[in-house]
Amino acid sequence: MGKFVNNIDEFFSFCKENEVEFVDLRFTDIKGAWHHLTYRMSAVNPENLENGFPFDGSSIEAWQPINKSDMLLKPDVGTAFLDPFTADQTIIVFCDVYDIYKGQAYEKCPRSIAKKALKHADELGIADAAYFGPENEFFIFDDVKFVDNINEAGYKVDSSEGDWNSNADFEDLNTAHRPGTKGGYFPVQPTDSMVDMRAEMMQVLEQVGLEVVLGHHEVAQAQGEIGIVFSDIIGAADNVQKYKYVVKMIAHLNGKTATFMPKPLYGDNGNGMHTHQSLWKDGKNLFYKEGEYGNLSETALHYIGGIFKHARAVAAFTNASTNSYKRLIPGFEAPSILTYSSQNRSASCRIPYGAGEKATRIEMRFPDSTACPYLAFAAMMMAGLDGIKNKEIPVGPMDEDLFELTLDEIRERKIPQMPHTLRGSLEALIRDNDFLKPVFTQDFIDTYQGYKFERDVWPDEGRPTAYEFKTTYQC
Known part of the structure; x- marks a missing residue:
């Protein structure tokens, strides 16, 4: 098995072919727990897939204070797959968390940390x-x-x-x-x-x-x-x-x-x-x-x-x-x-x-x-x-x-x-x-x-x- 889509254009084509009604954005906290936000398909466009979806980072344990709670979920469309359990056709997409205050990947986002580890190995010249x-x-x-x-x-x-x-x-x-x-x-x-x-x-x-x-x-x-x-x-x-x-x-x-x-x-x-x-x-x-x-x-x-x-x-x-x-x-x-x-x-x-x-x-x-x-x-x-x-x-x-x-x-x-x-x-x-x-x-x-x-x-x-x-x- 491999990817179902490779880019944003393929994402929309895949959703249309499969009559997708909801887009479920998934992200992981520092405990490893999976969280999600669900958007209507009609509310999703190439711009927010590229730039990110807003959410409240202060409601996730050990993340943001309430006075700096606004964060972005940036979807990785190459991870998209159909949820096999929902009554209505739903596509799940893994997301990375983006820090709007520092203008970078969020330092407490586990998925972003793992990406940095691989980049570090490459920068050291050890492994790619x-x-x-x-x-x-x-x-x-x-x-x-x-x-x-x-x-x-x-x-x-x-x-x-x-x-x-x-x-x-x-x-x-x-x-x-x-x-x-x-x-x-x-x-x-x-x-x-x-x-x-x-x-x-x-x-x-x-x-x-x-x-x-x-x-x-x-x-x-x-x-x-x-x-x-x-x-x-x-x-x-x-x-x-x-x-x-x-x-x-x-x-x-x-x-x-x-x-x-x-x-x-x-x-x-x-x-x-x-x-x-x-x-x-x-x-x-x-x-x-x-x-x-x-x-x-x-x-x-x-x-x-x-x-x-x-x-x-x-x-x-x-x-x-x-x-x-x-x-x-x-x-x-x-x-x-x-x-x-x-x-x-x-x-x-x-x-x-x-x-x-x-x-x-x-x-x-x-x-x-x-x-x-x-x-x-x-x-x-x-x-x-x-x-x-x-x-x-x-x-x-x-x-x-x-x-x-x-x-x-x-x-x-x-x-x-x-x-x-x-x-x-x-x-x-x-x-x-x-x-x-x-x-x-x-x-x-x-x-x-x-x-x-x-x-x-x-x-x-x-x-x-x-x-x-x-x-x-x-x-």
Whole structure:
């Protein structure tokens, strides 16, 4: 699949051919949430597609103050696709945010930041293309409830696949066909109950322009994944937004609820966003060198070394929630040990097996889908570019099962680790952010870390949990 339109003239022709009635302008905030404004087709003309549509930037969290709220959405018409879910024919267009006060791309627009990261790589003379291939995992639940009050807190998720339903009463019968904890990879039907729903997701993803390769049940109960083809750094992040939209909507229309939350189930695998990456210049893969370990070039090793050097700060963008760090524990295929290995899924960086010159790449396994994809990809790329400039050498390769190592063994062997909390990653970002500049401005970095502390860290740290009652109430 590819672009549906390439320019403004083709956009209007496409809309006419498909009897489009509404134009939906989509943009992304610093959390990674997708927002939209919908215009009647009759109100859209070449001038506002070229110059932008006004909107209120003060109503988006951590963006503009109310006295400087006017911003512009500048559509990227090459991203246009028909919304498969609206009752009336609607075309969706990705937008960048423009700052009218500074007369430039908005420094807090994640999509614009990712564009600046690619431009920076080109200006350094290192690479003129960067390809990313995210793998976003998800859960599909039958029901979810949660409460967060001054005197009570709790949650409950449910799925007919859940092992906890082995003795439940159902309207017809309890079939007893369930994958069990860590048993979802990957039995056939009827144990895999999501085959038809994933197939529907795969078909709709192709309708909106993604090239789908496969779909399968994942390791955990009620967990799935759909594999799509990689793209350039902007296209890959755009695809994540499409992917999440389609998965959530198909689940919703089937009477289910989908989540990309990293760790909704205690004791079972969580949702990651394993991210494949490679840099190219003049049509050549800079990460490939035949005969070396994993066919990795020295450039690739330095890129890995840069990500590992700055990993604690990078995590503020790649693992952007307090829940992220409940996933990054040994034994659940979510590595936090910063080393690389060919094929070894217990290492934070895996080198996929059997890749030739065109397909040689690295796979960072620690990111998850609470990340804003534009910021996560840009932060990893900036760290990697810094590693190339400074010839950073990563720890490794290590081909053993790293989940078997004790904490003392990790320390004795001086293997670096990911931070253990969102607070730790944000504090690292405060100390270590020069590598992100000038692509990430200081104002953006300050805004981001302050927002994350206020929205996520402090409220989470101030709340008692059920487990704390279990362990401390009788003290």
